[in-house]
Amino acid sequence: MASRSESKVNLKPDIRSPKGTRIQRGLAIRLLRVLILIFLDVISLIIAWKFSVSFGTKLVFHWTHNISQLPLVLTIEIGIIAAQGLYKGGIDRRNYYNLIKAVSLSQMFLLLIDLFYESGSYFSRTFFIILWFLSVAFICIGRYLFDITTTLLRKKKAICYPVFLISDKQEQESHIKLIQQEQCYIVQGTSNSKCLDRLNREQTFEYLRNQGIVEVFVSWNAIKNRLFICWHFYTAGITLRILPTQTTAFHPKSVLWVIGGVPCMSIPAPIIAGSDFWVKRSFDLCCSIILLLILSPVFALIALLIKLDSPGPILFRQDRIGLHCKKFQICKFRTMVTDAEKMQKALETNNEIKDGVLFKMKDDPRITKVGKFLRRYSLDELPQLLNVLLGQMSLVGPRPLPLRDVDKFQTGHFIRQEVLPGITGWWQVSGRSNIDNFEDAVKLDLSYIENWSIWLDVKILFKTVLVVLNKTGAY
Template identity: 40%
Template sequence: MAKLPGETRKSQFDIRAPHQFRVFHLASWQWYQVLALLLSDVLALAGAWQVARYLNHFYSPLPPQLVWWVWLGMPSLFWIFAAITLIFFAYGRLYGTSNQSHNYVRTAQLVSIVYLLSLVICYFYDPKLDPPRSLFFTAWIGSVFMVMGFRLFITLIFGQFVQKQPQVSVFLIASAGRLKKLAQILKHRSRYKVVGAALASTANTTATLQAILRSGAAEVLAADIPQTELASTLYWNLRRAGIALRLLPSSREILYRRGVPEIFAGLPTLRVETPLLVGWDYRLKRWLDIIGAFFGVIFLSPLLIAVAIAIKLSSPGPVFFCQERIGLYGKVFQMWKFRTMVVNAAELQASLEAQNQIQDKVMFKLRNDPRITPIGHFLRRTSIDELPQLFNVLLGQMSLVGPRPLPVRDVERFEQWHHIRHRVLPGVTGLWQISGRSDIEDFNDAARLDLYYIDNWSLNLDLDILVETIRVVLFGRGAY
């Protein structure tokens, strides 16, 4: 019988079966993150219950029939709720180290499922028992918001710790023309170290698998893997070895990930589902934009006034810099920023074009730009210069999260596929702002991140980008 790719004499069993039982491997800081998330969930649930009990005990206290014991000042019903919720979270991979652990919307869904499930259980336990509705709904809503809030805080804190961890060893698999480019990208990211490489055409061979194991790689970054000849062999071999696999997707594979496996007319297919309430998530996003920008302007008004005074005193010229940017479907609008350059910066740019650090010259970036004022360096490093764009959000010209709107000069140099980014509302922050910001030296890389954002957009992705933006801004990484 012919051997399958990657098969040895000792591997005559289901490829999904592990060599031996093992506890999933996590670094010490990852264990701390898991424990911190677990503790934060318990504290958030307890806090929500305490608030609910305080608000309701005068009017509708918890029936004695539902209090079987009390531990640490909390009734037995709470501990049952908490245990079931934590089990649901663990089953939903909310305590792992993948991006799923940042799925804040999923946490709200699971908390709601537990509370709704409790109504059904309560009915079968005693149909005559009527739990206090005010207590139930207060605890439910409080649990949703407190769990999400605590998790956002934990994500923000541990996101900074991740940057200080030892380098991650990465093995590259790609076509010959793409290997060098991927290696150069990782070279500019201090967290990653390339320990080996192989051609995509050899991805499923025994030689490549052995090379990966010898390299000591913690992760494999792969692109252009053949779609035939058991491409999944690589995934299962790496999974059994405890090595993570990251795929660089094509546009077609992005749609695949949204699909649900389903047999259709005897054929294996992936059905891309339509949500039950079409557009509700986008409408919610726009409401969050307006509410977030409104309260942002109010709470940050002392800072905005202080920065305006500092700019006025530090250099001659206006406080704000207003520039034409390209927005939704190519519509030109005026984008506002705090002025960080000398007044005649636009005229001086022509003489500096030769020093542009962007390889394809689509955007203009200069690390030591002589046009930036002394206070401008601080404003750019902290991204405070972008805060006036909250007014653009209130005017409906921008969103809090989306592809960054670019000047007319940049858009005129676009390739045709770059314009896809104009099919969504531009944002104050976006995916490529948190994935390198000014470190990106090729606009194609930034454009691909924008397309990934568009194809994979969700409310949770927006939340994740906002949290990461706060962390990046606080610690000033990648801005100049």
């Protein structure tokens, strides 16, 4: 087993987990904006309701005229406005057309309630017409006054977000002008794409944290080959804005956002950074404990079959390269003869992987009879649940590879070592041993890292069960 010190090293979080739980940067200003807008809308709706009651047809016993029903009216109207995304920042809160639609929809909903609640009774048409007109007018006026006030404050450099720009030197001037058009940002620093390189990355994020940077603007040219970097911003609680070029491709986690009239990608930070990853770790722990308890009779049976089939230990332990290129010992049921690793050198000429990074051989003479059965149904992988329990692996992630394979890595291949290795992954459910080119496997691993979510893990686990039962690509 790996030494205690190595286990502790491997417990270091991967790129999907922050060093400590953080609240989204700039959240206080955003919450204050939302609360002020809700307050203004509530005041506008109350005034509109009072005017409507005063000037509409007098209905003493009608529910819409009863002040005790006012909270219900406000909840419905504010709820519909919020559902339309009109409390978001930027152009969303200034979308007066959608604001009018939301208020109109809420009035129709109130009218519908009236028809069912007071079925057969008379209702005041003038009340609803006045309420609709004044609600629209007062809310739009309130939003307009809010925009004027925030614009004046931002011209004095108040309530502005501190941001950082990463782009090529020749693009920085034009990008700064584009950012400044929004009048809500203060560019506190700039750098080129080298600050995102592996050697400079930690220093860059340390600087961003110390400067209290809320959002970072990155040009597409600076990040197009480093999209996994998005996780560093995400887990730091920093919103990432990707400035486009004509050939920009959309990142799966991105949302469309407009700056200076130009559409660009934005990857918003979560309110609590890293929370998804801790859910993943908790899921791994719970599942590994439950599976180890349930499968203990299967473990005993497999151990007996291995002992009866061939001489040697039940478990096979091998050094593998895990998170951040740290070494650990992987546990598997032994499926080969005891001197299998020594025999591999003589079999290298029969390697079926084209680029030679991995070693795969369909009719490997080193595999035992029981070993063939275990490999066909991936039962040899079950002891790796112990590695998951120790925090050295996850249920889902890129497969940890032997030293021999990692020694042949090119620079771009090390991206897969930025996350916890897994028992199964995209590679395994997309062909398993049928993939004969390591570059294709790396692309699948990178796709997993960029698109990761809890639901993606669950999807891969279900696919793994189907692939194992169908014996797809197993040997």
